[in-house]
Amino acid sequence: MALIRSEGVKAIHFGAGNIGRGFIGPLLVNSGYHVVFADVNEQVIKQLNYQDSYNVLILDEDEEQINSVSDVSGVVSTSDDIVKEFASPELDIVTTTVGPFILEKIGQTIAQGLHARRKAKQGPLNIIACETMINQTSTLRNYVFDHLSDDDKQWVKETVGLANCSVDRIVPPYDPKDSDSPLDVGVEGFYEWDVDKDALQRTPPNIQLKGVKLTSELDAYIERKLFTLNCGHAISAYLGFLKGYKTIDQAVRDEEIRAVVHAALWDEAGAALRRKHKFDEGEYREYVEKIMERFSNPRLKDDVTRVGREPLRKLAKGDKLLGPTAMALEYGLPTDNLSKGIAAAFLFDHEEYKQAGIEKVVADITGFEQGGKEHGKILQSYEELREKYKQRE
Numbered sequence: 001m002a003l004i005r006s007e008g009v010k011a012i013h014f015g016a017g018n019i020g021r022g023f024i025g026p027l028l029v030n031s032g033y034h035v036v037f038a039d040v041n042e043q044v045i046k047q048l049n050y051q052d053s054y055n056v057l058i059l060d061e062d063e064e065q066i067n068s069v070s071d072v073s074g075v076v077s078t079s080d081d082i083v084k085e086f087a088s089p090e091l092d093i094v095t096t097t098v099g100p101f102i103l104e105k106i107g108q109t110i111a112q113g114l115h116a117r118r119k120a121k122q123g124p125l126n127i128i129a130c131e132t133m134i135n136q137t138s139t140l141r142n143y144v145f146d147h148l149s150d151d152d153k154q155w156v157k158e159t160v161g162l163a164n165c166s167v168d169r170i171v172p173p174y175d176p177k178d179s180d181s182p183l184d185v186g187v188e189g190f191y192e193w194d195v196d197k198d199a200l201q202r203t204p205p206n207i208q209l210k211g212v213k214l215t216s217e218l219d220a221y222i223e224r225k226l227f228t229l230n231c232g233h234a235i236s237a238y239l240g241f242l243k244g245y246k247t248i249d250q251a252v253r254d255e256e257i258r259a260v261v262h263a264a265l266w267d268e269a270g271a272a273l274r275r276k277h278k279f280d281e282g283e284y285r286e287y288v289e290k291i292m293e294r295f296s297n298p299r300l301k302d303d304v305t306r307v308g309r310e311p312l313r314k315l316a317k318g319d320k321l322l323g324p325t326a327m328a329l330e331y332g333l334p335t336d337n338l339s340k341g342i343a344a345a346f347l348f349d350h351e352e353y354k355q356a357g358i359e360k361v362v363a364d365i366t367g368f369e370q371g372g373k374e375h376g377k378i379l380q381s382y383e384e385l386r387e388k389y390k391q392r393e
């Protein structure tokens, strides 16, 4: 059993959920931080303060490893305690994994915390939101700035680093039957965290995150992750759901689904990404094959409903499905398999689409004109999938 221990400076992490406890928290602890988890879930916070540690189980197909994460505590994110934590001289970094829609809510809390920190005359800080979306920290920054005075804004501009990033580790909810503690979490061994190094506040240079890649080319890393891993994940989830599979590994072991996902990632999204970012073909092939292997991991038991959650968010322009489609079209590349994934997303949550009429809904959401080629491809796949999997409606 590998033991991870922290030694000094503090981090606040908003969101003590799967990825918070399973990746960001442990990585911060491993980098020497005491991690204060901030969450609305009072039960989780109580348990964190009671236990002071929990286990992260690495669930790879060929490896079983348990890491104990200690020196962690929790505060309820809606209590005054969180504002006090911001004023602490030991605080060095603030991270989040609360979900894209929650950033607006924590924006006000972070603004109050930053105000308290300025009043307490404490020093620099870095904030990194780790949600699965493009420019998540810039989005959070806007919400925070909505609640700051002009003086506070000026202080934040001079003192606080707000860096975008890309975070990758698959962390599904862990079945409590499989462990002794409700805090324990099961994760895959693979992880990647790329952070925009130019946006970080480096005075004092406390930030030394072990296992983090600091880069000046974040856009390429973000697009590679979102348009490959998350794109393939979403397509697997939606097609898997239609075919009656419960988990992602079951879905991608189905030859038909696997072929669509692989072609979407390699021939369509991948071909576009390789052109735009000049990724080395061999390295990119390894990246795709590794993703297919990660999706196939039966020990993760990752439910298609978790991966497919909030389909309208996933269908947003520039996000994991329409983003790579637009990029492929820009380079004159095929999009047939991406279109199938998009069509399947419309069938995942079809009740609300049914009411408005699918043709209009597809046009409104995708921006593809009714009667146009791309709109037609999605609609055709939609009808084919609907006919084929009628029994699941």
Ligand SMILES: NC(=O)c1ccc[n+]([C@@H]2O[C@H](COP(=O)([O-])OP(=O)(O)OC[C@H]3O[C@@H](n4cnc5c(N)ncnc54)[C@H](O)[C@@H]3O)[C@@H](O)[C@H]2O)c1
Residues within 6 Å of the ligand: 014, 015, 016, 017, 018, 019, 020, 038, 039, 040, 041, 077, 097, 098, 099, 100, 102, 105, 106, 130, 131, 132, 133, 167, 168, 169, 170, 171, 172
């Ligand atoms: N699970 C993964 O595989 C994974 C990997 C990379 C990134 N992410 C991203 O991380 C984010 C969280 O995903 P997750 O799977 O951990 O979800 P989750 O539901 O397990 O965790 C979210 C946590 O945020 C908490 N929360 C909700 N509202 C809050 C608030 N106002 N203040 C503080 N805490 C609040 C919830 O109580 C919960 O504990 C998402 O943006 C997701 O895209 C997830």
Ligand SMILES: O=P(O)(O)OC[C@@H](O)[C@@H](O)[C@H](O)[C@H](O)CO
Residues within 6 Å of the ligand: 132, 167, 168, 169, 170, 171, 229, 230, 233, 234, 306, 307, 308, 309, 310
């Ligand atoms: O978190 P979402 O809902 O945007 O997407 C679901 C999964 O694809 C996602 O959580 C992945 O597991 C994660 O992005 C892996 O790094």
